[in-house]
Amino acid sequence: MLCSRAANAAPEARLEGGRLFFYADSLGITARDGARFVLANGTLVSGTAAYVDLRNDRAVVAGNAQATRGGGTLRGDAIAFDLDGRRVDVLSTTTGIGRVDAAFASTQPAPGDGDLFAFPDVPDGRAYIRARRAEIVARTSVRFRPAAFPTSAGAPPVPMYLYTFAARNGYAATALAPGAFDQPYGLYSTPNALTELHLRYLNGIGPSLGLGENLIDNNDGYIAGGVETPLHGRIADGLNGYRPLGPAGSVSLTASSNDGLHQAQLGFTQAVGSLVSRLNYGITNGGYSSALLSLRTRDQALGGGITGHTSVSFGFQAQDGGLLSLAPNPPLESTVWQHGIDVFLASPLVHGPWKTTLSATADGSRTDYSYPQHFNALETVVSGSRRLDRALTLFFGYDARWSADIFPDQQARFYPPAATPYGYAGYGTMRLANADVQYVAGPYTSVRVSYRRADDFPQANFLTGRPPNEVHADLRLRPASNIGVAFGRSYDFGWNGARWVPGWNVSVFQ
């Protein structure tokens, strides 16, 4: 029932004031130098100043407050009301608080209604948006006209700004790829739909303009679509959707198109007792498709603080023209079936020597294919941390992964002995040791420096494996009160000809 409530999209209240200040973190609007409300039921409320509590759909008008509805007029030193106009309270310095009837004809004392007259003491300079008019759709959005964004360096103006504060799942979805910076600019909103323009910056690509459209149903499902046009790059688009199926199931859809590659994935999830089943189907425009049904236990306590889960899977992969290009007759192998098992164990966090905190995991899997082929993998991870002082923490770890890609009686066909990129026999080892130091100076201020030492087989420049040595640094800081910035960059000591890995990781947040 997408859009079934779209008829409710008309604003429940319009507010005009000499100056309006919107505070995003408290979802409050303060009106100064005059305030005038027009409610959807025809009630007019005016006064010297006003505060709107968008979380609770309430407002207070203070100073020479007056409300009119039909032929009735109400005057007071302050008037508090619900935005739907059904409940109105008046505050008088001579009689205290009274609740008013629908016709504004009589008032009953209501000293317990003081909470309705909340008017927070917030400096104008802390506002996120400054405007002259606001159109409020309860529990959904507020549209400001004309709007400006006060900063220490100025207040960039825009003719209109739509701020959406609905917290339903569909509003919290995006089909746009992650960006280093993403400033949404709401264009249109109803309780069941949201259209936003996104001003973005993509790492390695540059500035980009995105458009997102979310459709939300009343069962917490949604479809989110997005398209973006980088200034220097190709148009990319995406779609994702989600819908609960009963109390323990869900269906999800993702699709994207980028640089000529189109792909889509459909997934079903259903919890059954202590098991979670998943069915994922994927397809691309390159002729590849796959389906995998998996059944996984939830994490179980196994004693001694150890937890673990097991999953089994069954499915296929298919490729037009053959999935295994090195097979004797690839077209005959266009579909390969598979089944597998995976066992995962995790230790609890334990206190080790020298005030360290330690943990370990082990993950073993085997997958058998119909070709015939089987793939075995075992990965163990030991990691630890030690807090050096209140702000400084040391992290360290060792990760070892062994894998074997076995083609019975045909190993040499798929892993020829020649010195090619795949010149090993199908048995790989990946070992990674890390040491990180993290310094957290306070909210929004931290530095993390990481050293990684990789010892892989195979590991060859330009060919395969990870850089033997890598240093990475991340810095997060807040140069102004309403903006934060994070930077990150890696140094690879000449691996693949790169010392500094090209491109910074940059993100900007409020």
Place this chain on the structure above:
Amino acid sequence: MIAAVVAAAAVLTYRVVPLACTPAGIAIAGGGVLRVPANASCAGVTPGRAIAVTIDAEGSATPHALDAAAHPASELPAAAFAFAPASPAAGEGADVTITIVVRVPASTATGSDIYLATERSGYNPAEIRMDQLDARRYRLQLPLRVGARLAFRVTRGSSTTIERDAKGRLPAPHIATGQAGATFEIVVAAWSDDT
């Protein structure tokens, strides 16, 4: 000694947000009405703008320009009110630091970056990277105003690596609120790309 305390009490000022000022009293945020002396002036009182008031021995309030040392309105003596508020005036607007601690599933790859995606960015999945506490826990401290709220969800940096609940369903966004010293502990049961 007692006289000194009484003298100090006599000059206490309180920070209030006036809703209206008339010869009958000062209505303040929270719905209370303060008594005013017969000769009090309402000049300089702007509805919705914080001011300071002093309470004299008779319990009457005299408005003043805002005083940095003013006590919060919640400490106003009951005797100062012609009509007492039902509850202390709220919303002083101060900043508090809240802490969000996220525990990730043990199967999360070691060294994964964990992010908060908040409503402020339209839930950009790579909005704010969290600091790591240990192998399974991440933390972020945020300044928020008292009473403010922030809706967020946890991701590993992309829209395909968003948290899921134990049944594989998408949980509603978490809500953090501005309370002094508050810590919000979030347990991520699973990720959307778990197999």
